[in-house]
Amino acid sequence: MMDSPPKNSVTLRNVLREAVNTLSSNHIEQARLEAKLLLAYVLGLRKEDIIVYPDRELTDSQEEKFQQLVERRCRKEPLAYIVGQREFWSLEFEVNSKVLIPRPETEGMIERLLNFAGDKTDEKAIRILDVGTGSGVLAIVAALEFPKAQVTAVDISGDALEVARKNSIRHQVAERIEFLEMDLMRDWNLPENGFFNYILSNPPYIPSKELGLLMSDVRDYEPREALDGGADGLDCYRCIVANAFPYLKTGGYLIFEVGDEQAGLVKQSLQAHGGLDAIETFQDLSGRDRIVSARRALG
Numbered sequence: 001m002m003d004s005p006p007k008n009s010v011t012l013r014n015v016l017r018e019a020v021n022t023l024s025s026n027h028i029e030q031a032r033l034e035a036k037l038l039l040a041y042v043l044g045l046r047k048e049d050i051i052v053y054p055d056r057e058l059t060d061s062q063e064e065k066f067q068q069l070v071e072r073r074c075r076k077e078p079l080a081y082i083v084g085q086r087e088f089w090s091l092e093f094e095v096n097s098k099v100l101i102p103r104p105e106t107e108g109m110i111e112r113l114l115n116f117a118g119d120k121t122d123e124k125a126i127r128i129l130d131v132g133t134g135s136g137v138l139a140i141v142a143a144l145e146f147p148k149a150q151v152t153a154v155d156i157s158g159d160a161l162e163v164a165r166k167n168s169i170r171h172q173v174a175e176r177i178e179f180l181e182m183d184l185m186r187d188w189n190l191p192e193n194g195f196f197n198y199i200l201s202n203p204p205y206i207p208s209k210e211l212g213l214l215m216s217d218v219r220d221y222e223p224r225e226a227l228d229g230g231a232d233g234l235d236c237y238r239c240i241v242a243n244a245f246p247y248l249k250t251g252g253y254l255i256f257e258v259g260d261e262q263a264g265l266v267k268q269s270l271q272a273h274g275g276l277d278a279i280e281t282f283q284d285l286s287g288r289d290r291i292v293s294a295r296r297a298l299g
């Protein structure tokens with residue numbers, strides 16, 4: 001009979017067990033999942049493989065690396081920044097601390113876009129604008145879902161655009177996305193090569209005075225300029241509504257992600273602008289108002 005490894009040897013099973021304890025005692029909620037993801041990252045394995053080879057031993061340098069990553073997570077650095085990746089729309093995107101980590105509820109923006117566009121998405125030579133593209137998830141998934149579309153993605157941060165550009169190369173849509181550095185709060189001067197059928201934005205929307213109340217994972221690590229929406233959190237919406245309107249095709253849609261409790265006020269500012277109709281609110285899976293959209297009126 002083969003000897004099984006000694007109880008305290010550095011097998012996957014043992015280091016995983018220890019990491020789960022360390023993470024949970026540091027209040028990391030999904031300790032087991034996160035420990036597996038970190039271990040898989042260090043070993044270059046898939047998460048599923050971790051439990052397939054429980055007796056495999058780590059080398060000293062692998063173990064050291066793993067312990068360092070667990071410590072970083074205990075200090076609340078987001079897992080996505082540690083491993084440099086996050087899944088969105090079932091695709092992997094590169095992320096770093098210069099971009100907001102894509103959230104699952106933002107996938108609702110793509111669902112809305114698909115819903116408005118109807119069928120034959122592969123034939124639609126539409127133009128889409130993504131305002132505040134960050135990691136580029138919305139622009140890139142839109143380009144993938146509409147293989148004939150031309151997409152413009154803008155962001156105030158050159159570092160974010162760098163990440164978005166890399167992601168567009170990774171997903172082979174770089175030649176259909178134009179990336180532009182632009183402050184959405186100032187005058188827009190996008191190239192005048194036509195109008196957009198869809199303008200998407202998940203802008204910063206946290207009221208400035210509430211930034212301090214965010215979980216430290218977010219507050220201490222994610223870029224403030226991707227979160228801070230000004231005094232009432234609505235500064236970007238007001239600017240986008242005013243600036244985007246001239247770029248929106250007649251019958252085209254403006255689609256916003258909004259923060260909790262903001263849908264009503266965002267709807268009001270769309271109504272107040274004029275020239276827009278079909279102003280609607282949509283909920284996320286947990287029933288919260290999450291998306292507000294409006295159409296440039298035909299009349």
Ligand code: GLN
Pocket residue numbers: 099100101102103106132133134135136137138202203204226227
């Ligand atoms: N558009 C990106 C996203 O939805 C970034 C949004 C932001 O930085 N506010 O994840």
